[in-house]
Amino acid sequence: MTPHSCFSCSLPLPRSLSAAAVLLAGLAAAPVARSADAAAPAPASTAPASAQRAAANAFNPAISLILSGGYTQLQRDPASWRLAGFQTGGEIGPGSRGFGLGESELGLSASIDPRFFGSMTVALSDDEGAAVEEAYAQTTALPAGLTLKFGRFLSALGYQNELHAHAWAFVDAPLAHQAFLGGQRREDGPQLRWLAPTELFAELGAELGRGETHPGAARKKNGAGAWTLFGHLGGDIGASQSWRAGLSLLSARPQGRESSVLDAAGNEVTHAFTGHSRTWVLDGVWKWAPDGNAHSRWVSLQGEWMRRSERGTLVADRTGLASVAPYRATQSGAYLQGVWQFMPGWRAGLRGDWLRVGTVDAGANAALLESARHDPSRTSLLLDWVPSEFSRVRLQVAQDRVRAGVNDRQVMLQYQMSLGAHGAHSY
Amino acid sequence: MTMQRWTWRSAAGLLAALTLGLAPWAAARAELRVVACEPEWAALTTELAGALAQVYSATTAQQDPHQVQARPSLIAAVRRADLLVCTGAELEAGWLPLLQRQAGNPAIQPGRPGLFEAAAQVELLGVPARLDRADGDVHAAGNPHIQTDPRRIARVAAALARRLAELDPPHAADYERRHADFAQRWQAAITRWERSAAPLKGLPIVVQHQGFPYLEQWLGLRQVAALEPKPGLEPSSAHLQAVLATLQREPARLILRAAYNDGRGSMWLAERTRLPVVALPYTVGGSEAARDLFGLFDDTLARLLKAVQP
Ligand SMILES: [Zn+2]
Numbered sequence: 001m002t003p004h005s006c007f008s009c010s011l012p013l014p015r016s017l018s019a020a021a022v023l024l025a026g027l028a029a030a031p032v033a034r035s036a037d038a039a040a041p042a043p044a045s046t047a048p049a050s051a052q053r054a055a056a057n058a059f060n061p062a063i064s065l066i067l068s069g070g071y072t073q074l075q076r077d078p079a080s081w082r083l084a085g086f087q088t089g090g091e092i093g094p095g096s097r098g099f100g101l102g103e104s105e106l107g108l109s110a111s112i113d114p115r116f117f118g119s120m121t122v123a124l125s126d127d128e129g130a131a132v133e134e135a136y137a138q139t140t141a142l143p144a145g146l147t148l149k150f151g152r153f154l155s156a157l158g159y160q161n162e163l164h165a166h167a168w169a170f171v172d173a174p175l176a177h178q179a180f181l182g183g184q185r186r187e188d189g190p191q192l193r194w195l196a197p198t199e200l201f202a203e204l205g206a207e208l209g210r211g212e213t214h215p216g217a218a219r220k221k222n223g224a225g226a227w228t229l230f231g232h233l234g235g236d237i238g239a240s241q242s243w244r245a246g247l248s249l250l251s252a253r254p255q256g257r258e259s260s261v262l263d264a265a266g267n268e269v270t271h272a273f274t275g276h277s278r279t280w281v282l283d284g285v286w287k288w289a290p291d292g293n294a295h296s297r298w299v300s301l302q303g304e305w306m307r308r309s310e311r312g313t314l315v316a317d318r319t320g321l322a323s324v325a326p327y328r329a330t331q332s333g334a335y336l337q338g339v340w341q342f343m344p345g346w347r348a349g350l351r352g353d354w355l356r357v358g359t360v361d362a363g364a365n366a367a368l369l370e371s372a373r374h375d376p377s378r379t380s381l382l383l384d385w386v387p388s389e390f391s392r393v394r395l396q397v398a399q400d401r402v403r404a405g406v407n408d409r410q411v412m413l414q415y416q417m418s419l420g421a422h423g424a425h426s427y
Numbered sequence: 428m429t430m431q432r433w434t435w436r437s438a439a440g441l442l443a444a445l446t447l448g449l450a451p452w453a454a455a456r457a458e459l460r461v462v463a464c465e466p467e468w469a470a471l472t473t474e475l476a477g478a479l480a481q482v483y484s485a486t487t488a489q490q491d492p493h494q495v496q497a498r499p500s501l502i503a504a505v506r507r508a509d510l511l512v513c514t515g516a517e518l519e520a521g522w523l524p525l526l527q528r529q530a531g532n533p534a535i536q537p538g539r540p541g542l543f544e545a546a547a548q549v550e551l552l553g554v555p556a557r558l559d560r561a562d563g564d565v566h567a568a569g570n571p572h573i574q575t576d577p578r579r580i581a582r583v584a585a586a587l588a589r590r591l592a593e594l595d596p597p598h599a600a601d602y603e604r605r606h607a608d609f610a611q612r613w614q615a616a617i618t619r620w621e622r623s624a625a626p627l628k629g630l631p632i633v634v635q636h637q638g639f640p641y642l643e644q645w646l647g648l649r650q651v652a653a654l655e656p657k658p659g660l661e662p663s664s665a666h667l668q669a670v671l672a673t674l675q676r677e678p679a680r681l682i683l684r685a686a687y688n689d690g691r692g693s694m695w696l697a698e699r700t701r702l703p704v705v706a707l708p709y710t711v712g713g714s715e716a717a718r719d720l721f722g723l724f725d726d727t728l729a730r731l732l733k734a735v736q737p
Pocket of ligand 1: 493517518564659
């Protein structure tokens, strides 16, 4: 096994403290907001509108609630849906048939004090009960374009992963996100971003985390289980177009990461992977609206490419044979999607998904693994009706070719209703 | 191991250099960097600061300020800003908080002098009696479109001049002088506009969006109907029929829309009622003539007066 330039995945704590100390010093030195008179209200005769309505509840966090659910029609039994040849995890697949309540999402956020902003999002569903999707604090007072976030957050690798599911253009995650990131990747730990003081948008960021979510696995060790580096560039082209492109690298050290797969005979078994997982993500977004006015019409193109290589050992059929052998795999995937708002409140979209099963070398375990020669793919069509900023109903029809030789026509009708605080729309 | 130590030492050193090194560099710049959320505030800042400020407008007159996205270029601009001049009153609720959180700039956070909200300086109209989204995308603080009333712009100018002086004390006297000059020219212009607008008093109008209450109040226009049934909602055909019925009972003289509004709703109504549609520049840059704040009101009045002349 070649050594990786993994300088933080087994980071000893004392050394990480020197970086933390610099950050803390910066935070403490940052100018503190002055008391209320700094935002000098106008003379009494002009009756400032906002200053006078301060009541006790004005300090309460902004509360938002997303209600979602719908109807799913799947031609094939979803129990047979699997990404053969990929060691997967997280919540993936087309979901269950018939009517269903999706995840309801409750969000609370507010400034904590002049130095921090805090936000929490809880996803409520029958399967998982209440799951903490995000719970983080973020600095607002660090100088020099630095922002430190800590707690649990959606990882900033790539483009779509950082967006909440209700802000996605399509109902479900791209196949690449399902195969390599367990659908959507959360991280527990710190994230530091630096934004360059340039006209061109240029940011660099790093995350250090527990690494418990896919492609990582539950951990019992000190130190960090995963780290992520990301960089983004972006800007405008005239008044009508804007873009952002990025490159990210995720490195994880899963120990005994379990995946439920089929063996050569078609029986469901559990494998466990221990080793090193590295994922590169290349992402790009381009948006157009006439004169930059997105009220009536706009077009958005978005795509991401991922490549994951894993090296380590695989315990095949963990609960049965428990056969241990070296495992290496290099696999990739991509999607490209376009969404067109052709009149106010109406959008149409098209998405293509491709996965490459790539090269899998399971050594002595090869006979115990499902032989996968099939490259999964999927084509999805979307019709989205957005009667107001707070409500949305979308119909998605997909031709899913994830299973070898099987076409699965999937129809999803989904509603999303947003109550409470006016959400801000991330790019 | 040595590799690891080197990497973390240099990372810490780099951070320290960025933290300590860039801050004084930023403070040594000669001019204030101002990001205005809307073109009217960019124009006002230029009137008050001249060459003392470098002004960037986050939106143009062709864009609906409700619907802007927190684009990378805007985050990069806010990153370098000493002052944000915005309308406030939730007009920018969909994008400004994201810019503030993603720009890594402590100067422009809520409560800091680097954030100036124009709507907080004046009395707002249209404060909803009840807060319920069944009434559409209502703004709890009141209607934020204050830039159509020059008297309110005068009040914002006074407060903004004070804020500029506070942020840039060495040039405090310059801001005061420039403001006194602007205030005098502006007051003279208001007197001129009000005199020429006499024929508009009591004029019944239809509006596309509830975006003109301040202009109506200033000039004494009478709003008979609105094409947008509720703020942020598209007009339905049933609602357009209701507007037609209202106009039969209470005839209007013209249909008002902002330059950035989609013109189709007002065209539909114009064909059926034979009323002229007046597209107002609404903000600086909204028409050829609206090159600055003075041009904005010259052109607004010229278009209104032309539409009512026989
Ligand atoms: Zn709004």
